[in-house]
Amino acid sequence: MSLDEEKLFAARLYAVRCRPYLATALFALHTVESRQVPTMAVDQHWRCYVSPAFVDRTPVEELAGIWVHEVSHLIRDHHGRSDRFAARHELTGPAERLRMNIAADCEINDDVFGDGLVRPEGAVEPASLRLNEGELMEDYLRQFRLGPHTSGFAWLDCGSGADGLERDWDLGADGAHGLSTQERDAVRFRVAQGITARPGTAPEGWRRWAEEAFHPPQPWRELLGAAVRSAVSGPGVGEDYTYGRPSRRSAGVPGVVMPNLRRRPPRVVVIVDTSGSVSDAELGSAIVEIAAIVRAVGGRRDLVSVLSCDAAAHITHPLCRAEGIPLVGGGGTDLRAGFTKVLSTTPRPDVIVALTDGQTPWPDAKPHCRTVVGLFPRPRPSGEHDPDYVPDEPPAWARVVAIG
Template identity: 80%
Template sequence: MSGDPSGTPHPAPDPSPRPLDREKLFAARLHAARVRPYLATALFALHVVESWRVPTMAVDRHWRCYVSPGFVARTPVEELAGVWVHEVSHLLRDHHGRGDRVARERGLTGPGERLRMNIAADCEINDDVYGDGLARPDGAVEPATLHLPEGELMEDYLRQFRLGPRTQDFAWLDCGSGADGLEREWDLGADGAHGLSAQERDAVRFRVAQGITGRPGSASRGWQRWAEEAFHPPQPWRELLGAAVRSAAGGPGAGEDYTYGRPSRRSASVPGAVLPSLRRRPPHVCVVIDTSGSVSDAELGSALLEVAAISRAVGGRRDLVSVVPCDAAARDVHRVCRAEGILLVGGGGTDLRAGFARALRAQPRPDVVVVLTDGQTPWPSTRPPCRTVVGLFPRPRAARSWDEDDPEYVPDAPPAWARVVEIGAVGAGR
């Protein structure tokens, strides 16, 4: 919301030399986390940047929160808490990415259209964000202010109003590039300090969605709707992937080893000899993630969600799941303690044979190798000594352009010895 609580047009940024009252600002954040505990992960992921050029508070797409010292000085703690929640809501709901998409699809250009996006995004947030311990600042933009229905999305509101007499009181509104996608003069940019990577941002959203879905009834309907979409509830393709992993992990030879701790019953037939018994142990799964340039950030974020789903498929034992990022070369093996702690480095060409080789050298040796890729890779010429599941990111055939230098080139399909599931497709898999 990031505006003057009075609701009047906001003056120029406060040029006074007073320092930012961080104690007051952080007290407001703590209050926001107490009354909206499911948002705590996101609130504390924001990095504060003091700025005299920001009218009030604003965010960028890299999860920095720019704060005017003058605004903090004149705003009560209870209302600052509401601004904290409002600003982080823009980021959680990906208003900057959605604003960029809407601008491309509808040909919306210029600061006026971005202001309209900011107002529409505020309507999406503010219809149910306040109350229950969170103060509503005077002048906050709500759907009723513009005679619009509640419970709709930014894209819907954009179709229902234009800038005019009803919106003139909100000309000061500026929640930053995190609300509409248009960079501001105060933004530190992608290379600036303290920004979150795309994978870290997806991990924060995932944690918040987990908190909302784990305690049904504690969040508003708008947040519950958001969490259902962000958390990726079970879909047919995910069930197929989980079933494939469980089937591979439970197959003959997977997770089995000989032990002398419990002698074989056949020892009685061989006097003087102690034979080992075959003992079932928890299966180890190694996930090879394609991090080449042809895999999008959204797909990498989805891959991290699949890692969490795979750990559930083997009984929730994250210590049994490891991850190998790979483009043309394999990276270090990561143990899965927290999915958001896995750094997916890459961006070059693709050769997952290196990923297979690195996975098979891991200790303990995996019983199952899961590969998440778009399929633009050469495959091992021989079958690995363990079961293999391949999850393919969808590539519409009509939109494929595998190689600009050779339009006829089509990459090899996954080998017959792998169980294949197309991620995102209903009824896919072989």
């Protein structure tokens, strides 16, 4: 049996009519006839492998839905996300890749069908695994394991474009008609443009994806570490004059001993907001960030101190181990007290890192040292006692990184 291309491409046109914002991606797919695939599958290079027998027995309207389903795997980078998740959690083997394929299908199928697209028989939905709709592949992966409730999906195979595991039928990076990395990004950008231009026609999951495509979430842990490293390595940080090793320029001024500029390890003080508006989970996150800050300064825990502060500054603790830091507080918020205490200590710090929800007044004057502010997320301003309270924005002289 040969592939009925007329029927297959008629289904693609039908899919474009139902989902016009996906037109660029649908036409970017290059079809490859293959008797090894059970239905239709994609690889990460934007090739679509099609079973002739499957096309022959499947109605056009249902084929259109499968076109949209398969291209959705590629648009949402499920192959790259699967590889990153597998590396992070040390997952290996085809069974784990099947679980990723199921989770990726749950992310897509909760809102891809309807409005002209027929739901294929046996399509995986979150409800079939007793999971909530509207979540991401990574969220679903944390909520289920393979077992009797997933045995009905053992046939599922959307290809390496869905789970990152190469198949025997894949043509590979050097095969014909594959898209380059730049071409794939260009296709995704055009799709995101089409969704944001007419957001009322796209489901919530696609609108969320398009917003992140234009404004990707920042890798806040890397940004916080980079901000601290930049602060501790800047000019003037950790520098002081000493007469222990006279300057070589003293030779040009007979009878005068000139000090030499030396660089010492920078000192960092972390001010942790322990007011009532900061949750226990956020305080736990602060402990994790303190450990990351220690790594950013080369692992020198003796150079990092931690100060708890709500409306008043509490005892400054040298960092022996992150999990042993006592964080006390629970009252109102005024980090100015923390800044005042830190700047009056001896030796004075070279860098101040403030971990806070931002609902605090800030010092009027710029400190003598570099300042990094890690902000816990807040959906909207809310005062601890006054509903009309609007917190001050972090000052312009601080490097601000959103945490979470």
